[in-house]
Amino acid sequence: MKHLTLAGALLLPLARVGAAGGSAATGASGAPIEVGTDVQLFLDDALTAQALGVALTVNPPRKTLERNLVSDRPYEDMLIGAFTVMQDEGIYKAWYSAWTKKAPSDLATRLCYATSRDGIHFEKPTLGLVDYAGSRDNNIVFDEPTHGYHAGTVFKDPTAAAAERFKLVYLGRDGIRGATSADGLRWQALPDPILDYPADTQNTGFWDPERRAYVLFLRLNLQLPESWARQHGKRIASPRMVGRAESKAFTRFAEYHVILAPDEADGPDRDLYTNAAIKYPFAPRAYMLFMSVFDHGGRGTQETELATSRDGIRWQRPSRRPFIARGPAGSFDDQQIYAGVGVVRTGNELSMYYGGYSVGHHEPNEAFDRSGVMSRVTLRPDGYLSYDAGAAPGTLTTRLVRHGGARLEINARTEAGGSVKVELLDADLRTLAGHAAAAADPISGDFTSKTVTWRGRSDLSATAGKAVALRFTLVRAKLYSFRFAR
Secondary structure: OOOOOHHHHOOOOOOOOOOOOOOOOOOOOOOOEEEEOOOEEOOOOOOEEEEEOOEEEEOOOEEOOOOOEEOOOHHHOOEEEEEEEEEEOOEEEEEEEEEOOOOOOOOEOEEEEEEEOOOOOEEOOOOOOOOEOOEOOOOEEEOOOOOOEEEEEEEEOOOOOHHHOEEEEEEEOOEEEEEEEOOOOOEEEOOOOOEOOOOOOOOEEEEEOOOOEEEEEEEEEOOOOHHHHHHOOOOOOOOEEEEEEEEOOOOOOOOOEEEEOOOHHHOOOEEEOOOOOEEOOOOOOOEEEEEEEEEOOOOOEEEEEEEEEOOOOOEEOOOOOOOEOOOOOOOOOOOEEEEEEEEEEEOOEEEEEEEEEOOOOOOOHHHOOOEOEEEEEEEOOOOOEEEEEOOOOEEEEEOOEEEOOOEEEEEEEEEEEEEEEEEEEOOOOOEOOOOOHHHEOOEOOEEEEEEOOEOOEOOOHHHOOOEEEEEEEEEEEEEEEEEEEO
16 A cells, blocks of 8 residues: 655645636647637636636625435434435435444444435435344434444445445545445445545545546544644644545555645644545536644634645645635534535536534534534535636636637626726637627626627637637626537
């Protein structure tokens, strides 16, 4: 088993753009980016050739304050958490872990199941699968007394045989373990650990079609040299950080690597706890971590921050502000926030789920009395980050791209008096005839897939397969994504 050194795994910070009129780059040179007809999110400055008077901004979601799941069963009398939510077979399916006060350790927890028709109101069905206290009248789907079970994550594997279509990643006594299921309810544990590392948290996994491999994202606790702690101003001798492992077979992962570690911007008492990694399901080459950042001071609070990636290997942290923040004093989530795994559509918006706690991490187990609420946050499709401009016009010029569409659609929102205009450039960054800024029809309003026109015309089929660049002019506007549609 191998891992990279910390120094070999850290990434350069995301380039700063726009706030002072600067730019990420000064041209659209280089090989065109193949975008086809896929949605292109602004996760970072990878698509950006020049940004003037615009700022790449993280957009925290809206808290609904719903209590979608609460602790109300005998085997949940300590807390519930480690949530996974997905859309499958026309319903919303949720898996979560349940802790009981009688459990001798965190490895004596159970995997439970709930469903919803609308993504808001969840029910805990009586499944009759697992015995608890002499009864099968419960919603427990997995209990592993031999090797232990802690904080599992479920994913659906599109490449697997029907009998193994659902997969479970969890912590056991001897490392990260796995299980398989045909329906997500009846599970068969694998005989051996899939990774020899005691990652004590909710670790995540999924099949990555871009890599044609299974990937795991796990928490690492690596003992670091004192020189690193001094250099980064840390008082934590063995800080928590995010690791990654990859394998062609779900049954065995041979090595892991550090992909994100706490740094100077985190301060001396903060490190990275859970990761809630996803591959964004509505666009390719878009990966996100919703990390709980653990503040070791006081009661031990946690809030969620966002990290983004184009390949799942190289990561950026575009902001150190909370993505899902703790609630006000006295609320159910005023001490700890743990993002659940998964993003789903509910109507014309995206929903994500999180565990909220009014008890700090440093508080004794006795304080966790029926703790944990699964609640929901919402945001617009593709709405995680945007390029923003104020009253003064700002411009964003993309790198050269090659598309396969017939028209351009954008996801944007403008304020009163705001607008978005788009200019189309050729490989030499000259304006294409008929697609200059003067010909662009200004777009105002709030829309997720608005077709761009130039004097009423939208047809771009003549540019399909050719290298082109886009220049957006924004006034009081937020630009979230674009795509060339057929």
